Amino acid sequence: MNGKKIRLSKSSISEAEKSAVLDVLDTEFLGMGAEVAHFEKEIKVYLQTEMEVACVSTGTAALHLALVALELGEGDEVLVPSITYVASYQAISATGATPVSCEVLSDTLFIDINDAERKVTLKTKAIMPVHYASSSVGMQEVYIFAQKHDLRVVEDAAQAFGSRRNGTLVGVSGDIICFSFDGIKNITSGEGGAILSKDRELMQKVQDSRLLAIEKDTQKRFSGQRSWDFDVKLQGFRYHMSNIMAAIGRVQLTRLESFKEKRQSVARKYVKELNALESVTFLSFDYQEVVPHIFVIKAQDRDNLRQFLLDNLIECGIHYKPNHLLTKYQTSELLAVSEALYSEILTLPCHNDLSDKEQDYVIEKIKEFYGK
Numbered sequence: 001m002n003g004k005k006i007r008l009s010k011s012s013i014s015e016a017e018k019s020a021v022l023d024v025l026d027t028e029f030l031g032m033g034a035e036v037a038h039f040e041k042e043i044k045v046y047l048q049t050e051m052e053v054a055c056v057s058t059g060t061a062a063l064h065l066a067l068v069a070l071e072l073g074e075g076d077e078v079l080v081p082s083i084t085y086v087a088s089y090q091a092i093s094a095t096g097a098t099p100v101s102c103e104v105l106s107d108t109l110f111i112d113i114n115d116a117e118r119k120v121t122l123k124t125k126a127i128m129p130v131h132y133a134s135s136s137v138g139m140q141e142v143y144i145f146a147q148k149h150d151l152r153v154v155e156d157a158a159q160a161f162g163s164r165r166n167g168t169l170v171g172v173s174g175d176i177i178c179f180s181f182d183g184i185k186n187i188t189s190g191e192g193g194a195i196l197s198k199d200r201e202l203m204q205k206v207q208d209s210r211l212l213a214i215e216k217d218t219q220k221r222f223s224g225q226r227s228w229d230f231d232v233k234l235q236g237f238r239y240h241m242s243n244i245m246a247a248i249g250r251v252q253l254t255r256l257e258s259f260k261e262k263r264q265s266v267a268r269k270y271v272k273e274l275n276a277l278e279s280v281t282f283l284s285f286d287y288q289e290v291v292p293h294i295f296v297i298k299a300q301d302r303d304n305l306r307q308f309l310l311d312n313l314i315e316c317g318i319h320y321k322p323n324h325l326l327t328k329y330q331t332s333e334l335l336a337v338s339e340a341l342y343s344e345i346l347t348l349p350c351h352n353d354l355s356d357k358e359q360d361y362v363i364e365k366i367k368e369f370y371g372k
């Protein structure tokens with residue numbers, strides 16, 4: 001492939017994003033203002049939802065603010081799958097609460113509710129299911145479980161913007177949903193994230209706390225004003241989204257339909273072409289519904305396959321090292337399923353600009369490795 005590395009993931013930026021950013025620069029109003037208000041409105045329109053939308057600086061900030069708004073802190077516990085990006089864990093521990101690592105199901109890597117059931121205590125206040133590789137099959141069981149134990153649900157849907165479950169877009173309903181718009185997610189705003197909920201009181205807290213908890217500052221900024229005589233009652237953060245970021249996000253939202261088709265067709269092609277290999281298995285996802293942020297296989301002899309692909313200039317990933325194996329979050333308990341999966345999972349290149357030729361080459365090299 002001309003000595004050029006095939007990338008695992010990347011942003012996809014057209015002239016439209018560039019000119020939208022230049023337009024914002026021309027206004028000389030770069031912080032949080034009208035552009036962010038438009039982006040929030042357009043997300044709401046895209047999802048056709050009653051949920052309120054608040055955009056913030058990152059997906060991690062979205063998760064953190066959601067948990068802060070739930071007033072979690074020292075002594076509280078949050079159930080979370082061990083296999084997720086460490087952002088989920090950092091957001092929980094940033095509040096002072098303890099992330100409690102749960103097993104995942106081996107066919108979807110979604111949180112194992114039976115394990116969550118074993119780990120729920122009187123200290124448990126919330127559960128954070130992760131839309132692993134953009135799928136959230138099993139979410140219904142999470143809500144039944146949460147209702148039974150009187151828990152709030154903060155969905156880490158960082159990877160799932162544009163994905164559907166039972167025909168409905170993720171984010172249309174649910175307790176609290178957090179998206180990420182970082183550079184390589186399904187759409188990007190450079191960095192960025194969003195929190196969605198129908199809980200008005202909670203969303204007012206979120207809106208205030210993203211701007212140093214200055215009361216009603218969001219409303220002021222959206223109409224081009226500033227707050228001079230204000231009150232602050234809560235801990236706040238500088239987690240707002242800027243107009244520059246929103247300008248990128250607004251254009252990306254108009255491109256989501258084409259991103260969706262591309263990502264789904266990449267996933268389907270991998271499944272079709274690699275299906276015959278006994279050494280490779282797939283997550284059981286429906287790629288009519290899921291818009292895959294990452295494409296993950298379970299591979300025998302994973303480390304050697306990974307090295308072989310790297311030697312052939314194909315970038316691969318491992319999503320993720322189980323968090324209970326990290327120093328900060330380690331437990332004495334064994335999570336056998338997660339640890340076994342950790343030695344098998346491999347993420348193959350999947351992004352909007354992956355060419356047919358590049359994907360064919362990846363497929364050919366995987367077949368070659370297994371001697372097919």
Ligand SMILES: *Cc1c(COP(=O)(O)O)cnc(C)c1O
Pocket residue numbers: 058059060061084085087088130156158159180181182191192193
């Ligand atoms: C990307 C991601 C996040 C964090 O989002 P950022 O925008 O990068 O802060 C959280 N959880 C998961 C599962 C993610 O993939």
